Amino acid sequence: MNTFICTAYILSQPKLIKVKHQNFCYVLLSLQNFLDNIPNIKIKAFAKGKIAKQVFDLYKQKNSVVIESSIYIKRIKTVNNNKKKSKVIFVRVYKIHNLSI
Template sequence: MNIFICTAYLLSQPKLTKIKHQNFCYILLSLKNFFDNIPNIKIRAFAKGKAAKQVFDLYKQKDNILIEGSIYIKRMKTVNKNKKKSKVIFVKIHKIHNLPI
């Protein structure tokens, strides 16, 4: 298991869904990038259980946060004639903290 800690900026309002009595929350994040000539990285993040409820209740779009979680990379096929596979980065949130910036 990999451990991922970063600062991020919320690009979207957290969306809460409930599936079989389990809370899931999905958000779009922009990771801060301190290297030159490289833009910020946009990724999708999700949380489940108590962490999902906490994300949905406490945070909104344009907040700066500190995330503790895991990274998942999924290969997805595109619906083109070329049949290329693209990689999508997901972050599973374990804990989330507010940044007073």
């Protein structure tokens, strides 16, 4: 398992979904990119169980947070028949903390 720790800005309101008595929470995050001239990196984050309930209850859109998670990149084909593949970055949140400035 790889560990990914970063500061992020919450772009969307967290959404809570229950599947077979299990909580899942999905949220869109923005990471600052200091290496390239690309303004920000958008990632999709999800949490499961008690962490999902915590994310949904405590955090709102436009909060800055510190997350500890695992990261993976998924390649998906475009809708049209071009042979291009785009990459989507996902993280699974294990711990989350509010970043007070």
